[in-house]
Amino acid sequence: MADIPPSHPRFASLRRRERLIDGFRAGLATEAGLLAHGRGEALDYLLGEQTHSFADEAIRTASAMLVCARYPVFSVNGNSASAAGPEIIQVLAAHGDMAAEVNLFHHSPERSRRIHDYLRGIGASHVFESVSAESQELPEIQHARRFMNQEGIARADVVLVALEDGDRCQALVRSGRTVIAIDLNPLSRTAKIAQVAIVDEISRALPLLAQYLREERTRPRQELEQRIASYDNNEVLRSAERVIRGSV
Amino acid sequence: MADIPPSHPRFASLRRRERLIDGFRAGLATEAGLLAHGRGEALDYLLGEQTHSFADEAIRTASAMLVCARYPVFSVNGNSASAAGPEIIQVLAAHGDMAAEVNLFHHSPERSRRIHDYLRGIGASHVFESVSAESQELPEIQHARRFMNQEGIARADVVLVALEDGDRCQALVRSGRTVIAIDLNPLSRTAKIAQVAIVDEISRALPLLAQYLREERTRPRQELEQRIASYDNNEVLRSAERVIRGSV
Numbered sequence: 001m002a003d004i005p006p007s008h009p010r011f012a013s014l015r016r017r018e019r020l021i022d023g024f025r026a027g028l029a030t031e032a033g034l035l036a037h038g039r040g041e042a043l044d045y046l047l048g049e050q051t052h053s054f055a056d057e058a059i060r061t062a063s064a065m066l067v068c069a070r071y072p073v074f075s076v077n078g079n080s081a082s083a084a085g086p087e088i089i090q091v092l093a094a095h096g097d098m099a100a101e102v103n104l105f106h107h108s109p110e111r112s113r114r115i116h117d118y119l120r121g122i123g124a125s126h127v128f129e130s131v132s133a134e135s136q137e138l139p140e141i142q143h144a145r146r147f148m149n150q151e152g153i154a155r156a157d158v159v160l161v162a163l164e165d166g167d168r169c170q171a172l173v174r175s176g177r178t179v180i181a182i183d184l185n186p187l188s189r190t191a192k193i194a195q196v197a198i199v200d201e202i203s204r205a206l207p208l209l210a211q212y213l214r215e216e217r218t219r220p221r222q223e224l225e226q227r228i229a230s231y232d233n234n235e236v237l238r239s240a241e242r243v244i245r246g247s248v
Numbered sequence: 249m250a251d252i253p254p255s256h257p258r259f260a261s262l263r264r265r266e267r268l269i270d271g272f273r274a275g276l277a278t279e280a281g282l283l284a285h286g287r288g289e290a291l292d293y294l295l296g297e298q299t300h301s302f303a304d305e306a307i308r309t310a311s312a313m314l315v316c317a318r319y320p321v322f323s324v325n326g327n328s329a330s331a332a333g334p335e336i337i338q339v340l341a342a343h344g345d346m347a348a349e350v351n352l353f354h355h356s357p358e359r360s361r362r363i364h365d366y367l368r369g370i371g372a373s374h375v376f377e378s379v380s381a382e383s384q385e386l387p388e389i390q391h392a393r394r395f396m397n398q399e400g401i402a403r404a405d406v407v408l409v410a411l412e413d414g415d416r417c418q419a420l421v422r423s424g425r426t427v428i429a430i431d432l433n434p435l436s437r438t439a440k441i442a443q444v445a446i447v448d449e450i451s452r453a454l455p456l457l458a459q460y461l462r463e464e465r466t467r468p469r470q471e472l473e474q475r476i477a478s479y480d481n482n483e484v485l486r487s488a489e490r491v492i493r494g495s496v
Contacts, residue, residue: 021279031269034279038286042433045287245493 013041013049016083016203023082027114030106033079036163043184044201046244051208054239055200061231062160062180062196063212064224066095069158069178073128074100080162080182080202081115087206089123091160094210096217098160099126101152105165107131107144128152138171146171153177162202166190182206186240197233199240261289261297264331264451271330275362278354281327284411291432292449294492299456302487303448309479310408310428310444311460312472314343317406317426321376322348328410328430328450329363335454337371339408342458344465346408347374349400353413355379355392376400386419394419401425410450414438430454434488445481447488 008014020037023029029037051059066072072095076088081102092098102115112129119127128149135147136154145168148154159172162182166189172179173193181194182202191197198205216224256262268285271277277285299307314320320343324336329350340346350363360377367375376397383395384402393416396402407420410430414437420427421441429442430450439445446453464472 017280017283020283024279031272031282032265034282035265035268035286035289038283038288039290039293040286041283042287042290 010049013044016201017041020079020082023078027111028118029078029082032106033082037079037083040163040184040201043244047184047199049201051200051204052240052243054236054243055198055205056208057231058196058198058236059200059205059209060212061228062198063209063216064227065158065178065180065196066098066160066213067216067219068221068224068228071156072098072158072160073153073156074098075103075153075159075161075164076100076115076119077102077104077163078111078115081118084162084203084206085118085122087203087210088119090210091206091213092124094213099128099152100124101128101130101149103130103145103147103153105143105145138168138175140174141167141171161190161194164190166193169193186237186244191237195233196231197237199237258297261292264449265289268327268330271326275359276366277326277330280354281330285327285331288411288432288449291492295432295447297449299448299452300488300491302484303446303453304456305479306444306446306484307448307453307457308460309476310446311457311464312475313406313426313428313444314346314408314461315464315467316469316472316476319404320346320406320408321401321404322346323351323401323407323409323412324348324363324367325350325352325411326359326363329366332410332451332454333366333370335451335458336367338458339454339461340372342461347376347400348372349376349378349397351378351393351395351401353391353393386416386423388422389415389419409438409442412438414441417441434485434492439485443481444479445485447485
């Protein structure tokens with residue numbers, strides 16, 4: 001990054017790319033994660049690398065859901081930790097009562113522990129790992145991603161997932177949980193299955209979510225519930241599709 | 249890949265991803281290359297992971313140009329070697345008089361040598377490295393990618409580049425060379441600057457190019473020149489844009 005000036009039109013995107021490579025070298029992300037990030041970059045490019053009004057609406061709704069939740073948990077994987085570690089901490093701090101749980105598609109105990117330690121190191125106070133001695137299981141899905149920490153997602157009513165695969169998102173919704181997903185592909189199963197899909201780049205979306213959480217923790221509960229009731233995820237996804245379609 | 253059956257609708261794409269990861273682990277591709285491949289995957293997804301008629305037209309024109317060329321060279325980088333090593337060899341063999349030259353955006357002598365040795369190992373007879381004791385330089389661009397091997401690209405009238413950055417493509421065109429580019433992004437500078445842009449996935453496009461080369465080596469030169477003269481790259485790029493736009 002030494003030779004890319006902050007005035008470069010794609011500086012933010014290039015800085016995010018460096019974050020992923022740093023995360024990969026630190027053992028947080030995988031090679032498959034680097035590829036997945038590249039796919040996200042292409043979609044974000046088509047979105048003009050900006051937070052659109054449909055994403056803002058989803059983020060506002062997500063904020064209301066998280067404030068109203070009994071026990072919300074942020075499900076963190078290698079890519080979200082690498083791409084947006086500090087921004088994840090911002091959200092946890094802004095909420096005040098939200099835990100993080102490390103859940104990996106390509107699980108290894110070492111990588112899970114490294115991400116746990118990384119989040120703790122940058123300021124998260126409650127971090128769980130899905131795979132632990134006290135794990136419960138989501139039905140219908142395979143691999144280690146089916147596990148839920150007994151103190152974390154197993155107890156959660158609302159789960160915020162980022163860059164998540166469709167199978168796990170579906171299993172979480174079927175288990176009765178409310179799922180908020182951050183996903184740059186409005187056509188993905190994750191975006192369609194989640195109750196709220198934030199079609200935006202994670203490190204742009206999270207600071208905005210943190211801001212709304214700070215503003216809305218004291219709002220009347222009824223107002224927040226009305227906002228949740230009037231939210232239409234299908235319409236948000238259609239708007240995202242239109243932007244991607246039109247901007248190419 | 250052991251758990252992905254060949255009947256999977258995205259088998260070919262997933263196999264290509266494995267090739268990139270293998271190439272990265274073998275020291276041919278870089279982390280930045282994995283990210284770039286991910287961006288290409290997203291664009292190929294929008295293209296329906298198939299070779300469209302606009303790509304076929306570009307490949308036919310490229311074939312004519314390569315047959316008519318005095319000395320064509322295939323510029324190979326870490327991603328193209330990883331994603332399509334055997335297909336590169338198919339094209340070189342089908343042409344019969346085309347050399348390969350290793351040119352890297354993130355140059356290291358070791359990686360250049362590894363790609364050289366890899367291509368030789370799978371059957372390429374003439375492989376040069378851009379950075380060598382007998383290099384010449386393209387004006388106007390920085391970094392090691394400006395070098396041209398005196399026996400390779402420095403002598404070439406037609407250069408086939410794949411997954412190439414815009415600066416080098418532009419410098420090659422300004423140097424008076426004809427550039428054929430394989431690039432999944434019809435909006436990229438590379439696609440716009442090249443005389444022929446093949447908007448297609450490299451490992452799908454190259455076998456088709458090899459087939460046309462075999463068929464056309466014996467065609468009357470005049471017929472090939474007419475095809476080249478009637479080719480309109482801007483129209484090809486507009487068609488590619490329309491497909492990407494419509495398929496989201």
